[in-house]
Amino acid sequence: MPEKQIIEFIGDHHIMTLAVSKDNIPYCATCYYVYLQDENRFFFTSDPETRHMQDIIGGNNYRVAGAIALETKIVGKIRGIQFTGTILVLEGAELTKAKTSYLKRFPIARLVPGLHLWELKPDFIKLTDNRLGFGKKLIWQIENNVK
DSSP states (O other): OHHHHHHHHHOOOOOOOEEEEEETEEEEEEEEEEEEEGGGGGEEETTTTTTHHHHHHHHHEEEEEEEEOOOOSOGGGEEEEEEEEEEOOHHHHHHHHHHHHHHHOOGGGGTTTOEEEEEEEEEEEEEEEGEEEEEEEEEOOOOOOOO
């Protein structure tokens, strides 16, 4: 069952690279995240005025890709995920839940004026885990009912 290993890997980390595209011009950003395992969703913070968020909002393209990687020079320990998903705007109770979860993991974020949180709902995650054999890949195709 790849979900267990993938969820464990996501929980062990806290920074993802988010890849977006607008007008066929790609761009990446690094974001801190918190992951809600039971709901299979990420919450991350990013100012709406940043280039990557403007590419999403202004380009009306809420589909994104991303990656989370373990940095190591030991080939046999290389692990990382690549994913695709949809960005969702949070409001009301969902925003409150996101803020509570995010601030629990990153209390320092309380100091950020106007903290903006977003949801990323993944629909595909691929884990590469060389500990299981060189280039071993586990795939998790997720059926989502995106809002």
